[in-house]
Amino acid sequence: MTQQKVLFFSPFAGIWLHAMPEALVAKELQRAGANVTYVTCDGILASGCAVMSAHALPATAGAEERERICTMCRKQRDMIVDALGVESVTIESLVDEAARAEVQQTVAKATEQNMTEVRVEDLPVGRYALHETVIHFKLSDLGEMTAAAFEHFKVDLKHTLLAMKATQAMLRRFSPQRIVTYNTHYSLNFAMMNLAERQGVAVYGLHASNNMAKRLLGLYVFRRDMVILYRDMMRRFEEELHRVPAHAVGITDATDHFIALTSGGSIFVYSAPRQRDQFNVRKFFGINDNQKVLLATLSSYDELYSSQVLGVMEEFSLMFPTQVEWITELIAWARTRPDMFLIIRVHPREFPNRRDAVHSTHAKRLAASFENLPGNVRINWPSDQVSLYDIATEVDVGLNGWSSAGKEISLLGIPVVLFTKDILYYPASLNMLATSKANYFELIDRALATGWSLERVRTTYRWLAVEYNLATVDISDGFTFTEVRRRSLAHRILHRLDPYRTQRANLRALRKPLRHGRTFARSILEDIPVVELQLAERKALSATEENRLLRSELGRILQQAYPDMPTSRLLMQRLRSAAPTLEASA
Numbered sequence: 001m002t003q004q005k006v007l008f009f010s011p012f013a014g015i016w017l018h019a020m021p022e023a024l025v026a027k028e029l030q031r032a033g034a035n036v037t038y039v040t041c042d043g044i045l046a047s048g049c050a051v052m053s054a055h056a057l058p059a060t061a062g063a064e065e066r067e068r069i070c071t072m073c074r075k076q077r078d079m080i081v082d083a084l085g086v087e088s089v090t091i092e093s094l095v096d097e098a099a100r101a102e103v104q105q106t107v108a109k110a111t112e113q114n115m116t117e118v119r120v121e122d123l124p125v126g127r128y129a130l131h132e133t134v135i136h137f138k139l140s141d142l143g144e145m146t147a148a149a150f151e152h153f154k155v156d157l158k159h160t161l162l163a164m165k166a167t168q169a170m171l172r173r174f175s176p177q178r179i180v181t182y183n184t185h186y187s188l189n190f191a192m193m194n195l196a197e198r199q200g201v202a203v204y205g206l207h208a209s210n211n212m213a214k215r216l217l218g219l220y221v222f223r224r225d226m227v228i229l230y231r232d233m234m235r236r237f238e239e240e241l242h243r244v245p246a247h248a249v250g251i252t253d254a255t256d257h258f259i260a261l262t263s264g265g266s267i268f269v270y271s272a273p274r275q276r277d278q279f280n281v282r283k284f285f286g287i288n289d290n291q292k293v294l295l296a297t298l299s300s301y302d303e304l305y306s307s308q309v310l311g312v313m314e315e316f317s318l319m320f321p322t323q324v325e326w327i328t329e330l331i332a333w334a335r336t337r338p339d340m341f342l343i344i345r346v347h348p349r350e351f352p353n354r355r356d357a358v359h360s361t362h363a364k365r366l367a368a369s370f371e372n373l374p375g376n377v378r379i380n381w382p383s384d385q386v387s388l389y390d391i392a393t394e395v396d397v398g399l400n401g402w403s404s405a406g407k408e409i410s411l412l413g414i415p416v417v418l419f420t421k422d423i424l425y426y427p428a429s430l431n432m433l434a435t436s437k438a439n440y441f442e443l444i445d446r447a448l449a450t451g452w453s454l455e456r457v458r459t460t461y462r463w464l465a466v467e468y469n470l471a472t473v474d475i476s477d478g479f480t481f482t483e484v485r486r487r488s489l490a491h492r493i494l495h496r497l498d499p500y501r502t503q504r505a506n507l508r509a510l511r512k513p514l515r516h517g518r519t520f521a522r523s524i525l526e527d528i529p530v531v532e533l534q535l536a537e538r539k540a541l542s543a544t545e546e547n548r549l550l551r552s553e554l555g556r557i558l559q560q561a562y563p564d565m566p567t568s569r570l571l572m573q574r575l576r577s578a579a580p581t582l583e584a585s586a
Contacts, residue, residue, distance in 0.1 A: 003033055003034065004034045004035070004525055005035050005037070005174055005176040005178075006026075006034045006036050006176060006179070006524070007038075007039055007174060007178070007179045007180070008022065008026050008036060008037070008039065008179075008180050008181070009167075009179055009180070009189065009192055010022060010038050010039065010040055010077075010080075011039070011040055011045060011091060011163075012050045012051050012054075012182070013051075013073050013076040013077035013080060014055070014069060014070075014072055014076060015050060015051055015054045015182075016481075016502075016506075017216055017481060018182040018183070018206075019182070020479055020506050021182075021206065021208070021219055021479055022180070022182050022206055023080045023507070024509065024514060025180065025206060025520045025524075026038075026084055026086070026180070027517075028513070028518070028521050029520065029524060030084070031513060031517065031521070032521035032525055034178075034521075034525060036084065036086045037087045037089065037176075038077075038080070038081055038084070038086055038087070038088040039088070039089055039090075039091065039094070039166065039170055040081070040088055040090050041073070041077075041090060041091050041092075042074065042091070043074070044091050044095070045091070045188075046066045046067070046069075047155050047158070047159075048152070048155040048156070049159065050132075050186055051069060051073050053132075055069055059148070072499075076500070076503055079500065079504070080507070083510050089173075094166040094169035095162055095165045095166050099162075099165040100162070100165075102165075103161040103165065106120070106157075106161055107154055107157050107158045107161070110153075110154060110157055112145055112150055114126075115129075115130070115142075115150075116130070116142070116309075120161060121198075123194050123195060124311070125157070125160050125161060125164060126157065127309050127310065127311065128160050128187050128190050128191045128310060129153060129157040129187045130142075130153060131185060131186070131187045131190065131309065131310050132156050132186070133153040134305055134306040134309055135306050136152060137149040137152070137302075138300065138301075138302040138362070139301075139302055139361070140301035140302065140362045141305065144361045156187050160187045160188045160190075161191075162188070163187075163188035163191050164191050164192070167196055168195070171195075171196060171199055171201065176201055177201065178201070178203075178524055179193070179201055179202070179204070180203075180204045180524060181203065181205060181206070182206045183205060183206070184203065184224065184225045184226075185306075185307075185312070190310060193205075193224060193225075197224065202527060203223070203224060204222065204223055205220075205221075205222050205223075205225060206219050206220065206221060207219065207220045207226060208220075209468060210468065211253055211257045211260075211469075212257050212260040213253070213259065213260040214253070214476070216479065217475060217479065218468075218474050218475060218476075219472060219475055219520075220471060220472055220530070221523045221524065221530050222529075222530075227307065227312040227313055228312075229471070230425050232531070233466055234426070236466070236531060237427050238429060241463075242429065242459055242462055244462070245462070245542065245543055245546035246465035246540065246541065246546065247469075247538040247539060247541060248541060248545075249469055250461075250464070250468070250469035250470060250538075251465055251541075251549050251550065251553055252553065253468045254461050254464035254465055254468055254553075255553040255556055255557060257468055258411055258557060258561065259557065259560050262562075278564055278566060279386070279390045281394040282394060285341070286378070290339070291338075291339060291341040292339060292341070292396045292397070292448055293341050293395050293396050294334075294340055294341065294342045294396065294444065295343045295345060295391055295395045295398050295409070296326075296327065296330060296343070296344045296398075296400075297345050297398065297399070297400050297405035297406065298323055298327070298344065298345060298401060299323070299347050299402050299403040300347045300349040301323075304423060316420070316423060318419065318422075319419040319434065319436070319437060319440065320437075323362075323366070323401055324366060324369050326401065326419065327344055327366070327369060328369055330342060330344075330399065331344075331369075331373065331374070331377055333441055334376055335376075338376055340376060341376045341378075342378075343377075343378055343379075343380050343391060344370075344378070344379050344380065345380040345391070345405075346363065346366060346380065346381055346382065348382040388408070389408075392408075392409055392412055393565060393571040393572070394569065394570050394571070395414055395571075396447075396451075397415050397444060397447040397448055398410075398414055398417070398431075399417050399444070400416050400431065401418075401420070402420065402423045402424050402425075404425065404426070406418065406424070406426065407426045407430055407460055407463065407464070410430045410431060410456055410457075410460045411457060411461065412571060412574075413453050413454060413456050414452060414571075415431070415451070415452075415453070415456065416430070416431040416447075417432045417440065417444055417447055418431045418432065418433045418434065419433075419434050419440055426463060426467070430459060430460050430463060452574045454550075454578050457554065457578070458547075461550060461553070470530075470531050470534050473523075473530060473534075474515065474516050475514060475516070477509075477512075477514060478510075479506065479509065519534065551579045552579070554575050554579040555575075558576065558579065
């Protein structure tokens, strides 16, 4: 077999949590015989790149602050390239002065009116360049564009166009068979990918696991983008895997993820952590003992909208065209049902949070729709500092748009009613999907009648075993970095004395093959989906073994996520009924 030429498009070495796992993959491809070359940045993206954002550098930062970040990024880049022993080239070396001048001319012509129409090589690079702007400013449509957002877009457009020029040059110079990059949804990575794929070069993305218990200890590997990855996982699940008992590690990984969510330890978990003082949901919201509790979980629009702007997610016609319309109709329905109590949970991402300080326009629209509420409807604002997982202890039925909360509530055995499947990132079969507005409200009553279900728990566990284990490649034997909010004084002192001590220690892992390193090589060099590769290696449990393990894991959720919860609470009764061995083992 001819040696494959693989380029790693890696301009963001300053984000070590991405760069080091990427280097582990590069090393495994080398071990498999690939000829690896790194394409890096030497400061051409300094006016505002992902590294600057990751280090919370404001748009107003001066040249000195930006150079400080660039210096760090170059240092980490050089450490990786040296440790791998690979050839490297910079974007600067691939883009001559004439190309840079052409980029500047294109950026200068961009306006708020024509920005989505900017095209290069017949690719909609204007739309590509909007991705980070939409996310950063939490836009739900371009009518919300501000002067600051447009300036942000112009920087991203410049960088996206430079990436396009660099891609054209590197394809001519290296004639690669494969390109690998971390997170293909970054604007410049996405432009590079589309241009390369159009010319017949396969592009693979890497991304950290979505398992919050071990986010950095696993990697998704996928062709083109994660929407394609998830749709493939969901197809496999609906066609076959929902019927097959999961494997043991997949089930325990799902429990670990849920417990991590309840602790709220990661900045990627938006819910407040569970309260440890026996929080009383009914008392807090004023719910009568005889009322059934419905929880509507809302989503932020920016991530969905950015995917639609990029073109990786279609714009579907939804049963409720907007969340405001959905909630308005739910409130009107609840007004006629005094036997119900509706809690409407606004997504914390709509407001300033641990990751950003932006207040979305959509949140303001929601607030306007919450006037004159009936007595059996309450809004759960992020400022309440109430955990989703505390509220879940009294929920009879969940009502979901496209939030991941729909699968998390389902994991607890609680029925969830959906009005769309098209924009979900989990199988709609985990929940109850309405076919019309009339059917939607009928399904709420049907869900109440159906009630709690161990089979729902089982099916959700089987999906999470795919999403958080089967689809990710374990790199824990090569990268053990853990996310913590605050580092000790001793650690801070050591970092000041030797800023790259951690990086040098991490890079020593390149000397030894990863336990699952061959999976990276086969997936990328042979174009085989990771799920398919790992499914062949996993030993599924028998139905009896799965049932025993599920009961044990529900017991673990009780002990670790809800250790202080009174046994009289609704969810506690449900979980204990499914985990009868808990009392004996306590």
